[in-house]
Amino acid sequence: xxxxxxxxxxxxxxxxxxxxxxxxxxxxxxxVRGISGDTALKENSGTPQRQxxxxxxxxxxxxxxxxxxxxxxxxxxxxxxxxxxxxxWYTNEAWLVNANLCAWIGVNCSVRxxxxxxxxxxxxxxxxxxxxxxxxxxxxxxxxxxxxxxxxDIDFSQNRITGTVPxxxxxxxxxxxxxxxxxxxxxxxxxxxxxxxxxxVLRLNDNMLTGGVLKALANADRLRILHLEHNxxxxxxxxxxxxxxxxxxxxxxxxxxxxxCCNMVCT
Numbered sequence: 001x002x003x004x005x006x007x008x009x010x011x012x013x014x015x016x017x018x019x020x021x022x023x024x025x026x027x028x029x030x031x032v033r034g035i036s037g038d039t040a041l042k043e044n045s046g047t048p049q050r051q052x053x054x055x056x057x058x059x060x061x062x063x064x065x066x067x068x069x070x071x072x073x074x075x076x077x078x079x080x081x082x083x084x085x086x087x088x089w090y091t092n093e094a095w096l097v098n099a100n101l102c103a104w105i106g107v108n109c110s111v112r113x114x115x116x117x118x119x120x121x122x123x124x125x126x127x128x129x130x131x132x133x134x135x136x137x138x139x140x141x142x143x144x145x146x147x148x149x150x151x152x153d154i155d156f157s158q159n160r161i162t163g164t165v166p167x168x169x170x171x172x173x174x175x176x177x178x179x180x181x182x183x184x185x186x187x188x189x190x191x192x193x194x195x196x197x198x199x200x201v202l203r204l205n206d207n208m209l210t211g212g213v214l215k216a217l218a219n220a221d222r223l224r225i226l227h228l229e230h231n232x233x234x235x236x237x238x239x240x241x242x243x244x245x246x247x248x249x250x251x252x253x254x255x256x257x258x259x260x261c262c263n264m265v266c267t
């Protein structure tokens with residue numbers, strides 16, 4: 001296939017849909033297929049994954065190497081950009097531009113220090129938060145989000161997100177706060193949420209969610225804020241959630257859900 005050229009050199013965020021038959025392309029393809037699969041990366045598919053790959057091959061102004069330790073994180077964030085139509089966000093400052101991922105607006109990082117085998121202190125940045133609430137995000141949550149396993153806080157509230165909550169979010173095991181409220185998300189709360197034992201804040205209110213809540217919240221014994229109102233959910237909030245009630249906890253459910261320790265909102 002022809003080289004991975006861009007339709008507008010002045011706008012490197014918009015790749016053409018042509019492929020690139022070179023070793024850089026092959027190396028990058030082989031790395032990202034592990035989390036995205038071949039179907040999503042198919043040439044001319046126009047998927048967020050394909051757009052992200054093409055941008056990394058020939059549009060990224062940093063020319064990052066596929067061997068770079070930040071490459072896969074850069075890919076995952078770029079998929080998020082295309083999946084949520086980043087060109088239409090209210091602000092997308094530094095996205096797909098800056099070499100430092102922590103400079104991309106809404107990407108929050110923390111420094112983690114550790115000692116290497118020689119006793120030297122090593123510092124590295126980790127992406128611990130995505131704060132993209134009220135940014136005009138539109139589209140479905142990509143499974144690549146879960147590759148950013150260091151995430152502690154995700155805020156995609158007050159946007160135009162559709163589709164379902166990916167089950168893969170259960171692999172973000174350090175997640176403490178998830179806010180997907182005020183979107184147009186459908187489907188059920190994934191059972192894989194039961195793995196998120198660090199979860200303290202869960203805001204899923206004002207969506208179109210259906211199904212039961214019992215299994216998803218089976219191990220949510222650290223929750224202090226839970227908002228599920230204005231959905232079509234059903235079932236019982238497990239007793240492990242209510243065992244955590246204090247004067248500062250804030251649990252709100254909708255009419256179809258049973259809970260001994262929650263406030264109910266039915267309007």
